[in-house]
Amino acid sequence: MLSNRPVAYPWHLQVQPVWFPPWLLHQRAKPLAQAADGIAPGTDRFPPLGPMWYSFPGAIAKNVSGAAAGICRCSVFRASDDLLMPQPPQFRRDPFRSHWTILAPERSARPQVGLGMLPRQSFPDDPALCPFCPGREDQTPPAVLTYPADPSGDRTAAWRLRVVPNKYPAVRPDLGTPYCQADESQAEAPAMGRSEVVIETPRHLDDPKRLTLAELADLFRAYQDRLLALAQEGTWTCAAVFKNVGAEAGASLPHTHSQIIALPLLPRPLAQESAVCRTYLERTGRCLTCALLERELHKGHRLIARSEHFAVLAANAPRFPYELWLAPLRHQARFEHQDPTAFQELAQIWHQVLAALDDACHQPAYNWILQTAPWQGDGVDHLHWRVELLPRLTRPAGLEWGFGCYIVAVTPEEAAATLRQHLPPLP
Structure with a gap:
Protein backbone atom coordinates (compact mmCIF):
# COMPACT_ATOMS: atom_id res chain seq x y z
CA MET A 1 0.00 0.00 0.00
CA LEU A 2 1.40 3.39 -0.95
CA SER A 3 2.20 5.86 1.79
CA ASN A 4 1.16 9.51 1.50
CA ARG A 5 4.48 10.61 2.99
CA PRO A 6 6.73 12.15 0.31
CA VAL A 7 9.68 10.07 -0.76
CA ALA A 8 13.05 11.83 -1.03
CA TYR A 9 14.18 11.62 -4.64
CA PRO A 10 16.11 14.02 -6.87
CA TRP A 11 14.07 16.92 -8.26
CA HIS A 12 13.69 15.18 -11.62
CA LEU A 13 12.20 12.02 -10.07
CA GLN A 14 9.45 12.49 -7.49
CA VAL A 15 7.26 9.68 -6.21
CA GLN A 16 3.73 9.90 -4.82
CA PRO A 17 0.43 7.97 -5.04
CA VAL A 18 -1.48 8.41 -8.27
CA TRP A 19 -4.85 6.93 -9.27
CA PHE A 20 -4.72 4.72 -12.38
CA PRO A 21 -7.44 5.37 -14.96
CA PRO A 22 -8.98 2.15 -16.32
CA TRP A 23 -7.56 2.59 -19.82
CA LEU A 24 -4.06 2.78 -18.36
CA LEU A 25 -4.59 -0.41 -16.39
CA HIS A 26 -5.80 -2.14 -19.54
CA GLN A 27 -2.69 -1.01 -21.36
CA ARG A 28 -0.47 -2.41 -18.59
CA ALA A 29 1.16 0.98 -18.07
CA LYS A 30 2.35 0.87 -21.66
CA PRO A 31 3.77 4.35 -22.24
CA LEU A 32 5.63 4.13 -18.96
CA ALA A 33 8.68 2.26 -20.10
CA GLN A 34 9.07 4.77 -22.89
CA ALA A 35 8.37 7.70 -20.62
CA ALA A 36 11.06 6.36 -18.32
CA ASP A 37 13.44 6.23 -21.27
CA GLY A 38 12.44 9.72 -22.38
CA ILE A 39 10.98 8.47 -25.65
CA ALA A 40 7.50 9.29 -26.85
CA PRO A 41 5.82 6.08 -28.09
CA GLY A 42 6.09 5.61 -31.82
CA THR A 43 8.31 8.65 -32.32
CA ASP A 44 11.96 9.61 -32.15
CA ARG A 45 11.43 12.75 -30.09
CA PHE A 46 11.80 13.37 -26.39
CA PRO A 47 8.76 14.35 -24.31
CA PRO A 48 8.41 17.80 -22.79
CA LEU A 49 10.48 18.36 -19.67
CA GLY A 50 8.67 18.02 -16.40
CA PRO A 51 7.91 15.42 -13.75
CA MET A 52 7.21 11.96 -15.15
CA TRP A 53 5.16 9.47 -13.18
CA TYR A 54 4.68 5.83 -13.56
CA SER A 55 3.75 2.57 -11.80
CA PHE A 56 6.08 -0.29 -12.53
CA PRO A 57 6.91 -2.84 -9.79
CA GLY A 58 10.64 -3.35 -9.77
CA ALA A 59 11.18 -1.07 -12.74
CA ILE A 60 14.23 1.12 -13.15
CA ALA A 61 13.06 4.71 -13.00
CA LYS A 62 14.91 7.04 -15.33
CA ASN A 63 15.07 10.75 -15.85
CA VAL A 64 14.41 12.37 -19.21
CA SER A 65 18.03 11.95 -20.27
CA GLY A 66 17.74 8.18 -19.83
CA ALA A 67 20.16 7.94 -16.89
CA ALA A 68 19.20 5.46 -14.18
CA ALA A 69 17.85 7.21 -11.12
CA GLY A 70 17.15 4.27 -8.83
CA ILE A 71 14.94 1.24 -8.26
CA CYS A 72 11.32 2.04 -7.46
CA ARG A 73 8.99 -0.60 -6.05
CA CYS A 74 5.28 0.10 -5.70
CA SER A 75 5.98 3.60 -6.90
CA VAL A 76 4.13 5.69 -9.42
CA PHE A 77 5.58 8.02 -12.02
CA ARG A 78 3.64 10.65 -13.82
CA ALA A 79 4.32 11.39 -17.46
CA SER A 80 3.37 14.52 -19.30
CA ASP A 81 -0.19 14.46 -20.64
CA ASP A 82 0.72 13.64 -24.24
CA LEU A 83 2.46 10.46 -23.07
CA LEU A 84 -0.36 9.31 -20.83
CA MET A 85 -2.99 9.72 -23.52
CA PRO A 86 -3.46 6.72 -25.84
CA GLN A 87 -1.32 7.11 -28.93
Whole structure:
Protein backbone atom coordinates (compact mmCIF):
# COMPACT_ATOMS: atom_id res chain seq x y z
CA MET A 1 0.00 0.00 0.00
CA LEU A 2 1.40 3.39 -0.95
CA SER A 3 2.20 5.86 1.79
CA ASN A 4 1.16 9.51 1.50
CA ARG A 5 4.48 10.61 2.99
CA PRO A 6 6.73 12.15 0.31
CA VAL A 7 9.68 10.07 -0.76
CA ALA A 8 13.05 11.83 -1.03
CA TYR A 9 14.18 11.62 -4.64
CA PRO A 10 16.11 14.02 -6.87
CA TRP A 11 14.07 16.92 -8.26
CA HIS A 12 13.69 15.18 -11.62
CA LEU A 13 12.20 12.02 -10.07
CA GLN A 14 9.45 12.49 -7.49
CA VAL A 15 7.26 9.68 -6.21
CA GLN A 16 3.73 9.90 -4.82
CA PRO A 17 0.43 7.97 -5.04
CA VAL A 18 -1.48 8.41 -8.27
CA TRP A 19 -4.85 6.93 -9.27
CA PHE A 20 -4.72 4.72 -12.38
CA PRO A 21 -7.44 5.37 -14.96
CA PRO A 22 -8.98 2.15 -16.32
CA TRP A 23 -7.56 2.59 -19.82
CA LEU A 24 -4.06 2.78 -18.36
CA LEU A 25 -4.59 -0.41 -16.39
CA HIS A 26 -5.80 -2.14 -19.54
CA GLN A 27 -2.69 -1.01 -21.36
CA ARG A 28 -0.47 -2.41 -18.59
CA ALA A 29 1.16 0.98 -18.07
CA LYS A 30 2.35 0.87 -21.66
CA PRO A 31 3.77 4.35 -22.24
CA LEU A 32 5.63 4.13 -18.96
CA ALA A 33 8.68 2.26 -20.10
CA GLN A 34 9.07 4.77 -22.89
CA ALA A 35 8.37 7.70 -20.62
CA ALA A 36 11.06 6.36 -18.32
CA ASP A 37 13.44 6.23 -21.27
CA GLY A 38 12.44 9.72 -22.38
CA ILE A 39 10.98 8.47 -25.65
CA ALA A 40 7.50 9.29 -26.85
CA PRO A 41 5.82 6.08 -28.09
CA GLY A 42 6.09 5.61 -31.82
CA THR A 43 8.31 8.65 -32.32
CA ASP A 44 11.96 9.61 -32.15
CA ARG A 45 11.43 12.75 -30.09
CA PHE A 46 11.80 13.37 -26.39
CA PRO A 47 8.76 14.35 -24.31
CA PRO A 48 8.41 17.80 -22.79
CA LEU A 49 10.48 18.36 -19.67
CA GLY A 50 8.67 18.02 -16.40
CA PRO A 51 7.91 15.42 -13.75
CA MET A 52 7.21 11.96 -15.15
CA TRP A 53 5.16 9.47 -13.18
CA TYR A 54 4.68 5.83 -13.56
CA SER A 55 3.75 2.57 -11.80
CA PHE A 56 6.08 -0.29 -12.53
CA PRO A 57 6.91 -2.84 -9.79
CA GLY A 58 10.64 -3.35 -9.77
CA ALA A 59 11.18 -1.07 -12.74
CA ILE A 60 14.23 1.12 -13.15
CA ALA A 61 13.06 4.71 -13.00
CA LYS A 62 14.91 7.04 -15.33
CA ASN A 63 15.07 10.75 -15.85
CA VAL A 64 14.41 12.37 -19.21
CA SER A 65 18.03 11.95 -20.27
CA GLY A 66 17.74 8.18 -19.83
CA ALA A 67 20.16 7.94 -16.89
CA ALA A 68 19.20 5.46 -14.18
CA ALA A 69 17.85 7.21 -11.12
CA GLY A 70 17.15 4.27 -8.83
CA ILE A 71 14.94 1.24 -8.26
CA CYS A 72 11.32 2.04 -7.46
CA ARG A 73 8.99 -0.60 -6.05
CA CYS A 74 5.28 0.10 -5.70
CA SER A 75 5.98 3.60 -6.90
CA VAL A 76 4.13 5.69 -9.42
CA PHE A 77 5.58 8.02 -12.02
CA ARG A 78 3.64 10.65 -13.82
CA ALA A 79 4.32 11.39 -17.46
CA SER A 80 3.37 14.52 -19.30
CA ASP A 81 -0.19 14.46 -20.64
CA ASP A 82 0.72 13.64 -24.24
CA LEU A 83 2.46 10.46 -23.07
CA LEU A 84 -0.36 9.31 -20.83
CA MET A 85 -2.99 9.72 -23.52
CA PRO A 86 -3.46 6.72 -25.84
CA GLN A 87 -1.32 7.11 -28.93
CA PRO A 88 -2.99 7.22 -32.37
CA PRO A 89 -2.58 4.17 -34.62
CA GLN A 90 0.45 4.12 -36.88
CA PHE A 91 1.44 2.16 -40.00
CA ARG A 92 4.82 0.42 -40.03
CA ARG A 93 6.26 -1.40 -43.05
CA ASP A 94 8.63 -4.34 -42.84
CA PRO A 95 11.70 -3.33 -44.90
CA PHE A 96 12.47 -6.89 -46.04
CA ARG A 97 9.13 -8.39 -47.03
CA SER A 98 7.04 -5.24 -47.29
CA HIS A 99 4.15 -6.38 -45.11
CA TRP A 100 2.31 -3.66 -43.17
CA THR A 101 1.70 -3.59 -39.44
CA ILE A 102 -0.82 -1.33 -37.72
CA LEU A 103 0.44 -0.31 -34.29
CA ALA A 104 -2.74 0.35 -32.32
CA PRO A 105 -2.03 0.69 -28.57
CA GLU A 106 -5.64 1.69 -27.86
CA ARG A 107 -6.85 -1.77 -28.86
CA SER A 108 -5.41 -3.31 -25.71
CA ALA A 109 -8.13 -1.45 -23.76
CA ARG A 110 -10.98 -2.98 -25.76
CA PRO A 111 -13.34 -5.39 -23.95
CA GLN A 112 -12.80 -9.01 -24.91
CA VAL A 113 -13.89 -12.42 -23.74
CA GLY A 114 -11.06 -14.94 -23.56
CA LEU A 115 -7.38 -14.97 -22.82
CA GLY A 116 -6.24 -11.72 -24.41
CA MET A 117 -2.47 -12.08 -24.15
CA LEU A 118 -2.05 -15.84 -24.46
CA PRO A 119 0.13 -17.73 -21.94
CA ARG A 120 1.94 -20.92 -22.87
CA GLN A 121 -0.24 -23.97 -22.25
CA SER A 122 1.15 -27.06 -20.54
CA PHE A 123 1.46 -30.38 -22.35
CA PRO A 124 0.13 -33.64 -20.96
CA ASP A 125 3.58 -35.01 -20.20
CA ASP A 126 4.86 -38.44 -19.22
CA PRO A 127 8.67 -38.63 -19.43
CA ALA A 128 8.44 -42.41 -19.33
CA LEU A 129 6.87 -42.32 -22.81
CA CYS A 130 9.08 -39.63 -24.37
CA PRO A 131 10.75 -40.88 -27.59
CA PHE A 132 13.51 -38.27 -27.28
CA CYS A 133 14.78 -39.35 -23.87
CA PRO A 134 17.87 -41.56 -23.40
CA GLY A 135 17.18 -45.29 -23.60
CA ARG A 136 14.52 -44.87 -26.30
CA GLU A 137 16.81 -44.17 -29.25
CA ASP A 138 15.16 -47.07 -31.08
CA GLN A 139 11.93 -45.01 -31.26
CA THR A 140 13.56 -42.57 -33.68
CA PRO A 141 15.31 -43.22 -37.02
CA PRO A 142 19.11 -43.59 -36.81
CA ALA A 143 20.86 -40.31 -36.04
CA VAL A 144 22.55 -38.32 -38.82
CA LEU A 145 24.53 -36.33 -36.24
CA THR A 146 25.44 -37.13 -32.64
CA TYR A 147 27.46 -35.14 -30.14
CA PRO A 148 28.76 -37.68 -27.61
CA ALA A 149 28.52 -36.99 -23.91
CA ASP A 150 31.53 -35.54 -22.16
CA PRO A 151 33.02 -38.47 -20.19
CA SER A 152 34.41 -36.04 -17.61
CA GLY A 153 31.03 -34.48 -16.90
CA ASP A 154 27.66 -35.60 -15.58
CA ARG A 155 27.05 -38.54 -17.90
CA THR A 156 23.26 -38.77 -18.03
CA ALA A 157 23.36 -40.37 -21.49
CA ALA A 158 25.81 -41.55 -24.13
CA TRP A 159 25.03 -38.38 -26.10
CA ARG A 160 24.42 -34.71 -25.41
CA LEU A 161 22.67 -33.85 -28.72
CA ARG A 162 21.20 -35.91 -31.56
CA VAL A 163 19.84 -35.01 -35.01
CA VAL A 164 17.51 -37.64 -36.47
CA PRO A 165 15.33 -37.84 -39.59
CA ASN A 166 11.76 -36.90 -38.75
CA LYS A 167 9.74 -40.06 -38.20
CA TYR A 168 6.65 -38.29 -39.57
CA PRO A 169 8.11 -36.07 -42.31
CA ALA A 170 6.25 -33.48 -44.36
CA VAL A 171 8.82 -33.95 -47.15
CA ARG A 172 10.89 -36.96 -48.24
CA PRO A 173 14.11 -37.27 -50.28
CA ASP A 174 13.04 -40.38 -52.22
CA LEU A 175 10.12 -39.07 -54.28
CA GLY A 176 11.76 -38.71 -57.69
CA THR A 177 12.02 -35.50 -59.70
CA PRO A 178 12.11 -32.34 -57.58
CA TYR A 179 10.04 -29.25 -58.21
CA CYS A 180 11.30 -27.12 -61.10
CA GLN A 181 11.22 -23.50 -59.96
CA ALA A 182 11.82 -22.20 -63.50
CA ASP A 183 8.62 -23.78 -64.84
CA GLU A 184 5.86 -21.37 -63.79
CA SER A 185 3.18 -23.66 -65.22
CA GLN A 186 4.09 -26.41 -62.75
CA ALA A 187 1.43 -26.27 -60.04
CA GLU A 188 2.18 -29.56 -58.32
CA ALA A 189 5.17 -31.80 -57.73
CA PRO A 190 6.32 -34.53 -55.34
CA ALA A 191 7.15 -33.06 -51.94
CA MET A 192 10.86 -33.80 -52.02
CA GLY A 193 13.07 -32.61 -49.22
CA ARG A 194 14.73 -33.62 -45.98
CA SER A 195 13.05 -33.24 -42.61
CA GLU A 196 15.18 -33.57 -39.48
CA VAL A 197 14.66 -33.16 -35.74
CA VAL A 198 17.34 -31.72 -33.46
CA ILE A 199 17.01 -33.28 -29.98
CA GLU A 200 18.76 -30.58 -28.02
CA THR A 201 19.48 -32.34 -24.73
CA PRO A 202 19.08 -35.77 -23.14
CA ARG A 203 17.39 -34.05 -20.20
CA HIS A 204 13.60 -34.04 -20.37
CA LEU A 205 13.06 -30.28 -20.53
CA ASP A 206 10.07 -28.45 -21.99
CA ASP A 207 11.60 -24.97 -21.74
CA PRO A 208 14.62 -23.93 -23.84
CA LYS A 209 15.43 -21.30 -21.21
CA ARG A 210 16.53 -24.19 -18.98
CA LEU A 211 19.18 -25.31 -21.45
CA THR A 212 22.69 -24.61 -20.21
CA LEU A 213 24.87 -22.19 -22.16
CA ALA A 214 26.91 -25.18 -23.34
CA GLU A 215 23.75 -26.88 -24.59
CA LEU A 216 22.61 -23.74 -26.41
CA ALA A 217 26.05 -23.39 -28.02
CA ASP A 218 25.82 -27.05 -29.08
CA LEU A 219 22.44 -26.34 -30.63
CA PHE A 220 23.79 -23.53 -32.80
CA ARG A 221 26.77 -25.70 -33.73
CA ALA A 222 24.38 -28.49 -34.78
CA TYR A 223 22.45 -26.06 -36.99
CA GLN A 224 25.76 -25.14 -38.63
CA ASP A 225 26.89 -28.75 -39.10
CA ARG A 226 23.63 -29.87 -40.66
CA LEU A 227 23.33 -26.83 -42.94
CA LEU A 228 26.84 -27.50 -44.25
CA ALA A 229 26.02 -31.17 -44.83
CA LEU A 230 22.72 -30.46 -46.59
CA ALA A 231 24.33 -27.80 -48.79
CA GLN A 232 26.93 -30.32 -49.94
CA GLU A 233 24.21 -32.62 -51.27
CA GLY A 234 23.61 -30.09 -54.06
CA THR A 235 19.90 -30.97 -54.32
CA TRP A 236 18.27 -28.37 -52.14
CA THR A 237 17.62 -24.67 -52.67
CA CYS A 238 17.27 -23.60 -49.05
CA ALA A 239 16.65 -24.85 -45.53
CA ALA A 240 14.04 -23.86 -42.97
CA VAL A 241 15.46 -24.01 -39.43
CA PHE A 242 12.91 -23.36 -36.71
CA LYS A 243 11.82 -24.17 -33.19
CA ASN A 244 8.26 -24.32 -31.85
CA VAL A 245 7.84 -23.75 -28.12
CA GLY A 246 4.41 -24.55 -26.70
CA ALA A 247 1.37 -26.17 -28.26
CA GLU A 248 0.02 -22.80 -29.47
CA ALA A 249 3.22 -22.38 -31.51
CA GLY A 250 2.89 -25.84 -33.10
CA ALA A 251 4.99 -28.05 -30.81
CA SER A 252 3.71 -31.62 -30.60
CA LEU A 253 6.13 -33.00 -27.96
CA PRO A 254 7.30 -31.27 -24.78
CA HIS A 255 10.95 -32.45 -24.90
CA THR A 256 12.78 -29.42 -26.27
CA HIS A 257 13.73 -29.84 -29.94
CA SER A 258 14.16 -27.95 -33.22
CA GLN A 259 13.49 -28.85 -36.84
CA ILE A 260 15.44 -28.49 -40.09
CA ILE A 261 13.64 -28.90 -43.43
CA ALA A 262 15.61 -28.73 -46.69
CA LEU A 263 13.52 -27.71 -49.72
CA PRO A 264 14.09 -27.85 -53.50
CA LEU A 265 12.31 -24.51 -53.98
CA LEU A 266 12.57 -20.97 -52.68
CA PRO A 267 9.40 -19.93 -50.80
CA ARG A 268 7.93 -16.62 -51.94
CA PRO A 269 8.79 -14.61 -48.77
CA LEU A 270 12.46 -15.56 -49.13
CA ALA A 271 12.48 -14.75 -52.84
CA GLN A 272 10.83 -11.38 -52.15
CA GLU A 273 13.32 -10.53 -49.40
CA SER A 274 16.24 -11.48 -51.63
CA ALA A 275 14.97 -9.20 -54.40
CA VAL A 276 14.48 -6.26 -52.01
CA CYS A 277 17.94 -6.67 -50.48
CA ARG A 278 19.59 -7.03 -53.89
CA THR A 279 17.93 -3.83 -55.12
CA TYR A 280 19.06 -1.97 -52.00
CA LEU A 281 22.65 -3.18 -52.44
CA GLU A 282 22.70 -2.14 -56.10
CA ARG A 283 21.28 1.28 -55.24
CA THR A 284 23.38 2.10 -52.17
CA GLY A 285 26.30 -0.32 -52.20
CA ARG A 286 25.30 -1.51 -48.72
CA CYS A 287 23.60 -4.50 -47.14
CA LEU A 288 20.11 -3.54 -45.96
CA THR A 289 20.50 -5.37 -42.64
CA CYS A 290 23.86 -3.70 -41.96
CA ALA A 291 22.28 -0.30 -42.64
CA LEU A 292 19.35 -1.02 -40.30
CA LEU A 293 21.66 -2.29 -37.56
CA GLU A 294 23.74 0.87 -37.78
CA ARG A 295 20.64 3.05 -37.48
CA GLU A 296 19.13 1.09 -34.60
CA LEU A 297 22.39 1.00 -32.65
CA HIS A 298 22.68 4.77 -33.06
CA LYS A 299 19.12 5.52 -31.96
CA GLY A 300 18.77 2.75 -29.38
CA HIS A 301 14.97 2.89 -29.15
CA ARG A 302 14.45 -0.67 -30.40
CA LEU A 303 17.70 -2.16 -29.11
CA ILE A 304 17.12 -4.89 -26.52
CA ALA A 305 20.60 -6.35 -26.00
CA ARG A 306 24.03 -6.16 -27.56
CA SER A 307 27.24 -8.15 -27.23
CA GLU A 308 30.56 -7.91 -29.04
CA HIS A 309 29.32 -9.69 -32.16
CA PHE A 310 25.50 -9.72 -31.96
CA ALA A 311 22.54 -7.40 -31.41
CA VAL A 312 18.91 -8.11 -30.54
CA LEU A 313 16.25 -5.65 -31.73
CA ALA A 314 12.50 -5.32 -31.47
CA ALA A 315 11.10 -5.77 -34.99
CA ASN A 316 10.06 -2.46 -36.57
CA ALA A 317 6.86 -3.91 -38.08
CA PRO A 318 6.07 -6.80 -35.74
CA ARG A 319 3.60 -9.54 -36.62
CA PHE A 320 3.10 -10.32 -32.93
CA PRO A 321 3.69 -8.24 -29.80
CA TYR A 322 7.31 -8.43 -28.64
CA GLU A 323 8.60 -9.89 -31.91
CA LEU A 324 12.39 -9.61 -31.87
CA TRP A 325 15.32 -10.24 -34.19
CA LEU A 326 18.91 -11.23 -33.52
CA ALA A 327 21.60 -10.54 -36.13
CA PRO A 328 25.40 -10.55 -36.27
CA LEU A 329 26.98 -7.10 -36.24
CA ARG A 330 29.51 -8.19 -38.84
CA HIS A 331 28.08 -8.88 -42.30
CA GLN A 332 27.49 -12.60 -42.83
CA ALA A 333 25.04 -14.01 -45.36
CA ARG A 334 24.97 -17.63 -44.23
CA PHE A 335 24.65 -18.89 -40.68
CA GLU A 336 26.71 -21.97 -41.55
CA HIS A 337 29.67 -19.68 -42.30
CA GLN A 338 29.49 -17.98 -38.90
CA ASP A 339 32.70 -18.32 -36.88
CA PRO A 340 31.88 -21.18 -34.45
CA THR A 341 34.00 -19.58 -31.73
CA ALA A 342 31.19 -17.00 -31.38
CA PHE A 343 28.53 -19.60 -30.51
CA GLN A 344 29.19 -19.36 -26.77
CA GLU A 345 28.62 -15.61 -26.96
CA LEU A 346 25.53 -16.20 -29.10
CA ALA A 347 24.22 -18.64 -26.49
CA GLN A 348 24.73 -16.07 -23.72
CA ILE A 349 22.84 -13.22 -25.36
CA TRP A 350 20.08 -15.55 -26.59
CA HIS A 351 19.65 -17.05 -23.13
CA GLN A 352 19.35 -13.53 -21.70
CA VAL A 353 16.66 -12.61 -24.20
CA LEU A 354 14.66 -15.81 -23.65
CA ALA A 355 14.70 -15.19 -19.90
CA ALA A 356 13.60 -11.57 -20.36
CA LEU A 357 10.75 -12.59 -22.67
CA ASP A 358 9.50 -15.26 -20.28
CA ASP A 359 9.68 -12.85 -17.34
CA ALA A 360 8.01 -9.94 -19.12
CA CYS A 361 5.32 -11.92 -20.95
CA HIS A 362 4.65 -14.75 -18.49
CA GLN A 363 6.19 -17.60 -20.51
CA PRO A 364 4.48 -17.22 -23.87
CA ALA A 365 4.52 -19.82 -26.60
CA TYR A 366 6.78 -18.76 -29.45
CA ASN A 367 8.51 -19.75 -32.65
CA TRP A 368 12.11 -18.97 -33.42
CA ILE A 369 13.18 -19.04 -37.05
CA LEU A 370 16.67 -18.92 -38.54
CA GLN A 371 16.70 -16.88 -41.75
CA THR A 372 19.85 -17.71 -43.72
CA ALA A 373 20.83 -17.27 -47.37
CA PRO A 374 19.69 -19.94 -49.86
CA TRP A 375 22.19 -22.26 -51.50
CA GLN A 376 21.15 -21.59 -55.07
CA GLY A 377 20.97 -18.19 -56.75
CA ASP A 378 23.14 -15.43 -58.14
CA GLY A 379 25.31 -14.52 -55.17
CA VAL A 380 24.37 -13.82 -51.57
CA ASP A 381 26.35 -10.67 -50.68
CA HIS A 382 23.07 -8.75 -50.36
CA LEU A 383 21.74 -11.06 -47.61
CA HIS A 384 22.48 -11.19 -43.87
CA TRP A 385 21.40 -14.03 -41.59
CA ARG A 386 19.18 -13.42 -38.55
CA VAL A 387 17.05 -15.25 -36.00
CA GLU A 388 13.45 -14.11 -35.61
CA LEU A 389 11.43 -14.83 -32.47
CA LEU A 390 7.64 -14.61 -32.73
CA PRO A 391 5.81 -14.72 -29.35
CA ARG A 392 2.32 -16.16 -29.85
CA LEU A 393 0.72 -13.61 -27.55
CA THR A 394 -2.22 -12.89 -29.85
CA ARG A 395 -4.19 -14.82 -32.45
CA PRO A 396 -4.05 -13.77 -36.11
CA ALA A 397 -7.54 -13.00 -37.42
CA GLY A 398 -9.21 -11.92 -40.66
CA LEU A 399 -7.01 -8.96 -41.55
CA GLU A 400 -3.85 -10.94 -40.94
CA TRP A 401 -4.89 -14.11 -42.78
CA GLY A 402 -6.72 -12.43 -45.62
CA PHE A 403 -4.55 -9.40 -46.33
CA GLY A 404 -1.16 -9.95 -44.69
CA CYS A 405 -1.64 -6.81 -42.57
CA TYR A 406 -0.99 -7.23 -38.85
CA ILE A 407 -2.53 -5.41 -35.90
CA VAL A 408 -0.27 -5.14 -32.86
CA ALA A 409 -1.12 -3.26 -29.67
CA VAL A 410 2.45 -3.00 -28.34
CA THR A 411 4.87 -0.68 -30.10
CA PRO A 412 8.39 -2.00 -30.80
CA GLU A 413 9.86 0.83 -28.74
CA GLU A 414 7.71 -0.16 -25.77
CA ALA A 415 8.54 -3.84 -26.23
CA ALA A 416 12.27 -3.09 -26.31
CA ALA A 417 12.10 -0.92 -23.18
CA THR A 418 10.15 -3.59 -21.30
CA LEU A 419 12.49 -6.41 -22.32
CA ARG A 420 15.56 -4.35 -21.41
CA GLN A 421 14.18 -3.97 -17.90
CA HIS A 422 13.77 -7.74 -17.59
CA LEU A 423 17.19 -8.76 -18.92
CA PRO A 424 18.99 -10.90 -16.32
CA PRO A 425 22.69 -10.29 -15.68
CA LEU A 426 25.17 -12.30 -17.69
CA PRO A 427 26.35 -15.44 -15.88
